[in-house]
Amino acid sequence: MVSPAQVVPDFVQLAAHPVRWRLLSELATGDYRVRELVELIGQPQNLLSYHLRLLRGGKLVSARRSSADARDTYYHLDLERCAQALTDAGAALHPALHPGPTPPPRHPGPAPTVLFTCTGNSARSPIAEALLRRHADHVEVTSAGSHPRPQLHPHAVQALNEGYGIDLTGQRPRSLATMTDRHFDYVISLCDKVREVCPDFGDHTRRIHWSIPDPAASKAAQKDAHRAFVHTAAEIDARVRHLLPVLTP
Incomplete structure (x- = not known):
């Protein structure tokens, strides 16, 4: 037995x-x-x-x-x-x-550069940008969209402000077309559509895809839009935290 x-x-x-x-x-x-x-x-x-x-x-x-x-x-x-x-x-x-506390990551050498992308650069990618900057201030991070919206989604701004104390007031969506002459160590797409049209940033750029639905277009948003954005921010935050050891070996 x-x-x-x-x-x-x-x-x-x-x-x-x-x-x-x-x-x-x-x-x-x-x-x-x-x-x-x-x-x-x-x-x-x-x-x-x-x-x-x-x-x-x-x-x-x-x-x-x-x-x-x-x-x-x-x-x-x-x-x-x-x-x-x-x-x-x-x-x-x-x-x-049973593991003890995780030691803080070391990050010798030049700061890694990261670009987050989605379609409108109004919710998912600016959320990821802000959260990575919050967790790792040594990383150079930005975000952009293939078809940027006129402004950030208000629920995205609210979710970051209330849940993480991050103020995105005044930030505007950026166009992916303005990023093509820059070098990035990591380009991370958060949208299935932008993955298909994201430009090539060269052989030395590592491409990563996170398939995260648009919170504004989700079924959950039809019932409670704010809660849908809070859920998306939490998922992105978990992914960002697990990305840190990759960026800071």
């Missing part, structure tokens, strides 16, 4: 399979469509779809329809849930393996 202490944690069972570990590793860098995962991992689509279904069942991976093409689905790794699952697995093995 297996004692409770001998039961293998669900996360370990899920992550131990080599194909699922590859999927987790690729999705840890950004959101991908299944055909892109097929190319990255070199396994047939039906096999990857099977393992993605298991990871979704374990609530480690979620799926969202692309706002650029509803026939496409983006897969996203929940890094917050993975971090908690790893913590729980360590503690299940031995209490001493």
Whole structure:
């Protein structure tokens, strides 16, 4: 009879399979469509779809329809849930393996440069810009849109002010066309549509995609627009915090 202490944690069972570990590793860098995962991992689509279904069942991976093409689905790794699952697995093995406080990141050398993009540069990308600047003042960060709106969405401004104490009063959306002559270490798209039209910033720029729906166009916004923006800001904040170790090795 297996004692409770001998039961293998669900996360370990899920992550131990080599194909699922590859999927987790690729999705840890950004959101991908299944055909892109097929190319990255070199396994047939039906096999990857099977393992993605298991990871979704374990609530480690979620799926969202692309706002650029509803026939496409983006897969996203929940890094917050993975971090908690790893913590729980360590503690299940031995209490001493429960992690202590995370040391502050070191950031020698020149400041990394980051560009966040979305379509209107009125909500998602300026939220990401402001939150990254709040968490890492050594990073040079900006944001822009392929079709910038006349002004920031008022609910985006309110969500950042109330939830994070960030004042975006006076900031105006920027055009992606004005950024093409600048160098960025990271270009992070938060919108499925802008990912398809984002210009090439050169071989030394790392492209990352976060498939985040437009809070102004979501079903949740029809019931409570402010709450939809608060939820989006919280998701972006979680992603930004997990981005920090990548920017500050």
